[in-house]
Amino acid sequence: MLPPLLQIxxxxxxxxxxxxxxxxxxxxxxxxxRGEIVALVGESGSGKSVTALSLLQLLPSPxxxxxxxxxxxxxxxxxxxxxxxxxxxRMQQVRGNQIAMIFQEPMSSLNPVFSCGSQVMEAIRLHxxxxxxxxxxxAMELFERMQLPDPAAVFHRYPHQLSGGQKQRVMIAMxxxxxxxxxxxxxxxxxxxxxxxxxxxxxIKDLQQKQGMGVLFITHDLGVVAEIADRALVMYKGRMVExxxxxxxxxxxxxxxxxxxxxxxxxxxxxxxxxxxxGDMRSAPHPAxxxxxxxxxxxxxxAGLPPEKPLLNSPRNPVFSVxxxxxxxxxxxxxxxxxxxxxxxxxxxxxxxxxGETLGLVGESGCGKTTLGRALLQLVxxxxxKILYRGKxxxxxxxxxxxxxxxxxxxxxxxxxxxxxxxxTVGAAIEEPMKVHRIITSAGERRKKVRELLEKVGLxxxxxxxYPHEFSGGQRQRIVIARALAVxxxxxxxxxxxSALDVSVQAQVLNLLNDLKTAYGFTILFISHDLSVVRYFxxxxxxxxxxxMEEMGEAEDICLRPASAYTRVLLDAILRGx
Numbered sequence: 001m002l003p004p005l006l007q008i009x010x011x012x013x014x015x016x017x018x019x020x021x022x023x024x025x026x027x028x029x030x031x032x033x034r035g036e037i038v039a040l041v042g043e044s045g046s047g048k049s050v051t052a053l054s055l056l057q058l059l060p061s062p063x064x065x066x067x068x069x070x071x072x073x074x075x076x077x078x079x080x081x082x083x084x085x086x087x088x089x090r091m092q093q094v095r096g097n098q099i100a101m102i103f104q105e106p107m108s109s110l111n112p113v114f115s116c117g118s119q120v121m122e123a124i125r126l127h128x129x130x131x132x133x134x135x136x137x138x139a140m141e142l143f144e145r146m147q148l149p150d151p152a153a154v155f156h157r158y159p160h161q162l163s164g165g166q167k168q169r170v171m172i173a174m175x176x177x178x179x180x181x182x183x184x185x186x187x188x189x190x191x192x193x194x195x196x197x198x199x200x201x202x203x204i205k206d207l208q209q210k211q212g213m214g215v216l217f218i219t220h221d222l223g224v225v226a227e228i229a230d231r232a233l234v235m236y237k238g239r240m241v242e243x244x245x246x247x248x249x250x251x252x253x254x255x256x257x258x259x260x261x262x263x264x265x266x267x268x269x270x271x272x273x274x275x276x277x278x279g280d281m282r283s284a285p286h287p288a289x290x291x292x293x294x295x296x297x298x299x300x301x302x303a304g305l306p307p308e309k310p311l312l313n314s315p316r317n318p319v320f321s322v323x324x325x326x327x328x329x330x331x332x333x334x335x336x337x338x339x340x341x342x343x344x345x346x347x348x349x350x351x352x353x354x355x356g357e358t359l360g361l362v363g364e365s366g367c368g369k370t371t372l373g374r375a376l377l378q379l380v381x382x383x384x385x386k387i388l389y390r391g392k393x394x395x396x397x398x399x400x401x402x403x404x405x406x407x408x409x410x411x412x413x414x415x416x417x418x419x420x421x422x423x424x425t426v427g428a429a430i431e432e433p434m435k436v437h438r439i440i441t442s443a444g445e446r447r448k449k450v451r452e453l454l455e456k457v458g459l460x461x462x463x464x465x466x467y468p469h470e471f472s473g474g475q476r477q478r479i480v481i482a483r484a485l486a487v488x489x490x491x492x493x494x495x496x497x498x499s500a501l502d503v504s505v506q507a508q509v510l511n512l513l514n515d516l517k518t519a520y521g522f523t524i525l526f527i528s529h530d531l532s533v534v535r536y537f538x539x540x541x542x543x544x545x546x547x548x549m550e551e552m553g554e555a556e557d558i559c560l561r562p563a564s565a566y567t568r569v570l571l572d573a574i575l576r577g578x
Contacts, residue, residue, distance in 0.1 A: 002077040004031040005214040006055075006182055011069030013050055016062050024050045026238045028069070032182065037208060037215040039229035039246070041222070041261070043502035044472060047238040048218045052184045055083055055216075056099060057091050073099070075181035097127040100175035102168075104187035109171060110159040116170045117143075117155030124177045142173040146203065164365055165196035169203070176207055183208065185217045189224060193364040193529040194573040201228050220502040222261060223574070226250060234258045264507040266536035271555065272514060275507035318352040318388075319491055319523045320376060325349045325385035327371050345371040347547035348385070358517070358524040360538030360555065362531055362570070368547040369527045373493045376525065377409055378402060407437045410484035414496035416476035420468040427464030430454070430483045437487050453482040456519075457512060474505035478512065485516070495527045510537055531570055535559045543567045 011028045014021040025047040032038045040048045053059050055071055072080035075098045083094070103109040111119060120139040121132065128135075136155075143151035146169040159167055168188060175183060185204065189197040205228055208215050217229055225232050225246060232249045234242040234257065242255040253259045263276050327346040346368040353359045361369050374380045376387060378394055387394045389405060397405060413419040420429055430450045433439075440446045451461035457478040468476055477497065484492060494513070498506045510533070517524065528534050534541055534555065541558040543550040543566065550564040562568050 002034075003072070003074045003080050005034045005036075005074060006032040006216070007070070007072040007074075007080065008051070009070045009072065011051070011054070011071065012067040013047075013054060013059070013069075014065045014067055016065055021065065023238055024064075025054075028235075028238075028240055030233055030240070030243070032214040032216060034181075034214055035208070035212045036231065037205070037217055037229045039225040039232040040216060040218045040235060041220065041225055041232055042235035043220055043261075043504045044474075045237070046235040048235055049186055051235075052101065052186050052216060052218055055182075055184065056095050056101060057083065057088075073182070093127075096123055096175075096180070097178045098180055099182045099184065100178070100180040101184040101186065102171050102175050102188045104190055110167060112159055115156050115158055116162065120170065120174050120177060123174045127178045138177065139173070142177060143170075145176075145207075146170070146173045147199075148173075163196075164192055165200065168192065168196075168200055172200070172203065172207075176211075179211055181213060183213050183215045185215060185219075187219055190219070190221065194531070194570060195364055197224070198227075198573045204228065220504075222250075222265065222503065234261070261503060264504055265532070266507070266510060267532035269536055271536055271539075274514075275511055277504055277507055277511075316354040316356075317390075318354055319390060320353040320525075321386075321388040321391075322352070322376075323350045323386045323388075325372070325375060325387065326383050327368070327375050327380055328383045344547050346375065346382075349544075349547075349549050350385075351542060351549070351552060353523060353525060356521055356523055357539045358526055358537060360534035360541040361525060361527045361544065362529060362534050362541060363544035363550075364529060364570075366546075367544040369529075369544055370495055372544070373411070373495055373525060373527050377406065377411060377493060379411075403437075407439075407487045408489055409491045409493070410487065410489040411493045411495065412477075412480055412484050412497045414499060416480040417468060419480060420476065422468055425465050425467055426471070426479045427454075429468075429479065430464075430486050433483060433486045439487060449486065450482075453485055454479075456485070456516070457482045458508075472505075474501060474508055477501065477505075477509050481509075481512065481516070485520070488520075489522060491523045491525075493525045493527070496529070498533060499528060499530060506533070513537070531559060531574055543570070 008028060008030045011025055012023070013025040014023050028047070028051060030038065040051065042048050050059065054066070066084055069084070071083035073083050073094075074080040083091070086094070110116070117136065117139050120142060121135040124130070124135045124138050125132070140151055140155060143154055148154045148166060148169050154162065154166065154170070159170075162170065171188075183204075188204075189200050192200065201224065204215070207213070217224075219225060229246050231244065232246050233240050234249070234255065236257045242249065242253065242258045249258065250262070253262055260276060266275060269275060325346055326344060326348055328342040328344045330342055349372065361372065363369050371380060375382050382395070389409070394402070394405070420426070424432075427447070427450050430453055431446050434446050434449065440449060450464055454461055454464060459475065459478055459482075463471075468479070471479065498509050501509060513524070514537075526534065526538055538555050540553060541555050542552040543558065543564060545566045550566045551558065551562070558567060559571065562571060
């Protein structure tokens with residue numbers, strides 16, 4: 001009997017700090033066989049990435065302290081080596097050669113000053129004694145296997161010139177360049193569109209089957225687990241709480257936390273219904289006991305569908321009226337640096353957003369969703385068409401009038417960390433828009449308002465003195481929402497504001513937005529590529545494709561009776577689970 005490819009035994013990792021030691025992973029044991037895909041599932045802070053980084057000795061020590069455990073690795077089936085005990089030179093031979101890793105964010109993993117081809121060549125030549133011309137040939141072959149469009153052009157391009165999906169394929173090419181025995185995938189598809197996500201997952205699975213690799217796939221997305229993994233391990237607060245074949249985990253989850261993770265997916269609930277939170281589950285029923293039948297299995301006909309809601313009344317007051325909107329960006333410059341060619345990001349779009357409704361804007365990356373949202377805020381100037389806000393043409397507004405309007409229209413970004421000043425306390429960040437717009441002149445009253453807003457979004461007033469890095473991703477998203485509410489807006493643009501969040505944190509933020517929408521009665525433009533979230537959260541949906549509107553209608557109609565072939569492709573790409 002050959003030993004397992006990887007055997008983790010009783011691994012415990014602590015991090016030292018000013019307050020003492022904090023456990024990150026506690027008594028974790030798992031194994032991966034050759035040719036097997038094992039998914040490590042859990043929310044942020046559960047210890048998934050810490051476990052993966054420990055396999056390649058990528059955790060700085062200190063502060064990381066290995067209090068117990070073995071990481072036994074046997075790439076050839078011979079005697080296993082403990083990855084925690086080998087020296088730096090031996091680990092350098094293992095990294096990238098026998099164990100490769102694909103990270104969540106390719107832009108931060110690829111070097112922006114080197115072309116994509118040269119980076120893959122570097123990885124090949126680091127572990128193989130071959131010439132540059134042979135390394136280039138291998139890199140080109142890898143780009144072709146990754147199904148990159150025009151591999152020769154991609155070879156000479158820099159990371160910023162590629163889309164998210166293309167950058168991720170370059171990262172996979174780099175990881176596969178030395179045909180590793182074990183591939184670690186750390187949330188490689190989290191921020192990708194459903195169609196790109198499905199393509200990347202299929203590519204990883206095909207490569208794994210052809211080369212007989214073992215794969216450790218880290219994710220919080222249960223749909224991804226169902227699509228790719230053979231076995232799943234569920235982690236919660238550094239401990240493994242459940243393990244088993246994927247079908248067994250999905251059909252008969254044993255641990256309350258696993259049941260909670262399965263239950264807090266928005267796809268299982270009607271619009272506006274409160275989502276349960278995974279960490280709070282004590283005795284959650286199985287999803288099949290609570291989910292409407294038409295959501296567990298998409299109906300073949302209209303029989304069994306939920307009652308149709310009446311269509312939105314057109315006489316309702318439109319907050320925004322968009323007519324013939326087009327936005328273009330220069331894509332190539334001429335000899336004197338003047339634009340010689342333009343790319344049309346938004347192409348002749350017209351629609352209304354009505355008072356009090358939530359309009360979902362969906363489509364793949366590059367379809368023009370974010371550009372359209374920024375055009376509404378006048379952060380990018382339209383090339384043609386009109387944008388009327390409560391009947392007023394925004395193009396004719398003076399800078400002073402536009403500043404006043406921006407009090408009324410607020411933007412919640414996808415990445416709260418990059419939209420918060422790391423040198424400013426969160427209390428000061430929430431207070432700042434009140435100063436800019438001179439809403440409350442008294443410093444004491446502003447601080448009181450900050451405390452009220454923090455409580456409104458589920459945080460404590462004492463947290464006002466902390467900095468952004470001291471909060472989790474979900475907490476930072478709540479802070480950004482509180483900052484947006486500081487100026488009492490009546491319209492919110494949520495730009496992919498829950499796309500990169502764990503399913504349990506996503507449930508918290510969606511519950512919060514629903515509560516605030518009820519309390520404040522504002523109107524929302526909700527930009528996302530996740531149709532299951534949009535269906536749950538929005539009244540109507542507008543589907544965009546290559547800058548144009550494919551279709552628009554009631555959320556249930558779009559998801560259950562799509563008129564456009566493109567919408568059907570988006571729906572088919574959703575990873576529904578088992």
